[in-house]
Amino acid sequence: MIDDSLTMKILLNDREEEFGKDSISVNEMLIIKKFSFKMRIIKINGSLISKEKYDSTIIHDGDDVQMLYLMSGG
Amino acid sequence: MRFSEIKTHLSKFRVGIAGAGGLGSNCAVALARSGVGTLVISDFDIVEEPNLNRQYYFTDQVGLMKTDALRDNIARINPDVHVIIHQKRLEKENITEIFKGCDVIVEAFDRSDMKEMLIETVQLKMPCTPVIVGSGMAGWGKTGDINCRKIDETLYVCGDETSEASENLPPMAPRVGVVANMQANLVLEILMNIK
Numbered sequence: 001m002i003d004d005s006l007t008m009k010i011l012l013n014d015r016e017e018e019f020g021k022d023s024i025s026v027n028e029m030l031i032i033k034k035f036s037f038k039m040r041i042i043k044i045n046g047s048l049i050s051k052e053k054y055d056s057t058i059i060h061d062g063d064d065v066q067m068l069y070l071m072s073g074g
Numbered sequence: 075m076r077f078s079e080i081k082t083h084l085s086k087f088r089v090g091i092a093g094a095g096g097l098g099s100n101c102a103v104a105l106a107r108s109g110v111g112t113l114v115i116s117d118f119d120i121v122e123e124p125n126l127n128r129q130y131y132f133t134d135q136v137g138l139m140k141t142d143a144l145r146d147n148i149a150r151i152n153p154d155v156h157v158i159i160h161q162k163r164l165e166k167e168n169i170t171e172i173f174k175g176c177d178v179i180v181e182a183f184d185r186s187d188m189k190e191m192l193i194e195t196v197q198l199k200m201p202c203t204p205v206i207v208g209s210g211m212a213g214w215g216k217t218g219d220i221n222c223r224k225i226d227e228t229l230y231v232c233g234d235e236t237s238e239a240s241e242n243l244p245p246m247a248p249r250v251g252v253v254a255n256m257q258a259n260l261v262l263e264i265l266m267n268i269k
Contacts, residue, residue, distance in 0.1 A: 039189070041190065041197075048198055066226070066229075068207065068231055070186040070189040070207070071239070074208050
């Protein structure tokens, strides 16, 4: 039997992603996914997460995470 | 629906444009031609010669404040548009005051840190106002990579989300114009859906 209590599935930009933990912080997700680009917007279940809350905000199973990179130029 | 009816509908709305550079000047002109009632345009820069590769200004406007020059250009295109200008740098502290009452806000900055600051501020302090972001449009070609993506009811992005401007990949008229007009097109879509 597979113990799935230590995994979670989320939607990241509308695509399903699986992590080997039951919750992670926003910063942990950025490290695991190697998202290094600095200028971005992150929303979880429709709520914007400001930069200073990347450590304290926890992503749970089933969450809908949207990430938008901001490129210079305009 | 006839254009006269569309124009009458659009004349009831107010759109905020954060920045009057390549995105903002072209987007504002498209919205003015369409008949949007009020445009609130904020910028603190002057028109410089290198801007003319993509921004909606003319050689005889070099040295003028962008907001003044854009107001003049819009008046020559559609004098019925009410243009409100703010000659100041947008900051966390003044964004809600400047764009108070806007039905949609267009993010039209050049710098990514300014884009981030504006989006964060509007999303946190004006959570019901849709923001239309431009991200990724430097260089030339690859028109098909440029898209509109709806993140949710209050956040949309136009651009290829990858092409960052640099010395060897400058922003240029065609791709910046494509994105600016996509932003304007999304504004119309949102406003036309408001009864």
